[in-house]
Amino acid sequence: MSFTPEEVLETRLMIKEQGLDVRTITMGINLLDCASPNLDEIKENIENKIISFAKNLSKVASSIEDDFGIPIINRRITITPISLILGNLKSIQEISFEYINALNNPLHNKNQLSTYELSEDIINCCLEIAKSLDKAAKEVNIDYLGGYSALVHKGFTRADFCVIKSLPAVLSSTERVCGSVNVASTRSGMNMNAVKMMGDIIHKIAKKTQNKNSIGCAKLIVFANAVEDNPFMAGGFHGIGEAESCINVGVSGPGVIRNVVKNEENSDFEQLAERIKKTAFKITRMGQLVAQEASKRLDVPFGIVDLSLAPTTRPFDSVAGILEDMGLETTGCPGTTAALALLTDAVKKGGLMASSYVGGLSGAFIPVSEDKIMTDAARKGILTIEKLEAMTSVCSVGLDMICIPGSTFPTAISGIIADAMAIGMINNKTMGVRIIPVIGKNVGEEVKFGGLLGESVVMPVKNVSCERFINRRGRIPAPVHSQQN
Secondary structure: OOOOHHHHHHHHHHHHHHOOEEEEEEEEEOOHHHOOOOHHHHHHHHHHHHHHHHOOHHHHHHHHHHHHOOOEEEEEEEEOOOHHHHOOOHHHHOOOHHHHHHHHOOOOOHHHHHHOOOOHHHHHHHHHHHHHHHHHHHHOOOOEEEEEEEEOOOOOOHHHHHHHHHHHHHHHHOOOEEEEEEEEEOOOEEEHHHHHHHHHHHHHHHHHOHHHOOHHHHHEEEEEOOOOOOOOOOOOOOOOOOOOEEEEEEEEOHHHHHHHHHOOOOOOHHHHHHHHHHHHHHHHHHHHHHHHHHHHHHOOOEEEEEEEEOOOOOOOOOHHHHHHHOOOOOOOOOOHHHHHHHHHHHHHHHHHHHOOOEOOOOEEOOEOOOOHHHHHHHHOOOOOHHHHHHHHOOOOOEEEEEEEEOOOOHHHHHHHHHHHHHHHHHHOOOEEEEEEEEOOOOOOOEEEOOHHHOEEEOOOOOOOOOHHHHOOOOEEOOOHHHHOO
């Protein structure tokens, strides 16, 4: 790939004045060959493989920064969903298979399901493996490691169940480990047993980390149609269809796009979309350059470039700011979903023309706490959870970094998750929920996380019950278009 002097100068201007950066360089690592019936052997295998593959990741990212002048904000690792590694463990195999069958059976005994808990020994076993992941991540000097994950959209294995039940202990006791659970897909429908369970799990994580504004919940995403090559956290994992290892890059440029929109005040929608597409093309070209250079220096295959407009707490680096510069008085007012649809589509079209390997979640993220202008709109009460839900139908991820009262019932959290999963399932798109019930905080109170996670306000959840609906359990069938072949 060659670049003209004009392209280089233009990119330098984007970096210097408009906050363009590579948000993350992420190495995916397959850990399937780390499985063993012995806990100590699994831990040793995991640590050795991660350190062996990723020992130069941070150093190479820094060298690319120095050589090309392109900021690389995060270095990350994704691994094979950990539930696929744990199945051979002797302690996990001792879990009652009858219980797992009951959990996957819509005619199960509800009372039995609500009372079953893992033994302390099994929780500690999962926690030890998570701490090994954390230790390896620290050893190779990366920011986050994604893949403490389970894929349960069609049902649970014993290992899946253990991973999910251990999430409160793991996410409250590790620093860099992130988790995700895929509970729905267009092909299989929605596992409402898992949705019910995740409401309880999120509430427990919030309680376990309440002394830090329930920040443990920021390291967990619940997915529909999770992708296998997502370089972003908390939802990234290395899918089983991926290579032994690969390099995925996530590029972000909301400040650059915002500058373009500001300069197109008198343009019609077609002209505006065209300008956004051309700019997204240039941003993606930069991401491709970094990905290919990292691939060459690490001798690891290049996977994908994810062009997602991921905001930061810097006011100019805001997706909500882009929407308001299109002509909205405040994000959340009428017209917001249409503006976001235009933006997301134009960004994807531009990116697809710039690289043959655009993947991940490419589009636009709308994390409330990480986008200062979005937080301000929520503070005013104009941007609500219901409006965000509508916006999720056209954005990259879904309900992201939303703070709700700590007193919210777990079944209400499950209801919010189910609504978002339904949008993903029916529309055949990836959908995620990263929601934080902040223990001890009520509607309107401020919550500060610091760093990239920013700050937010506690948003109201409608005070009416969905408990009877959530407690039906079973699986919501896949939509009719799931039968396409």
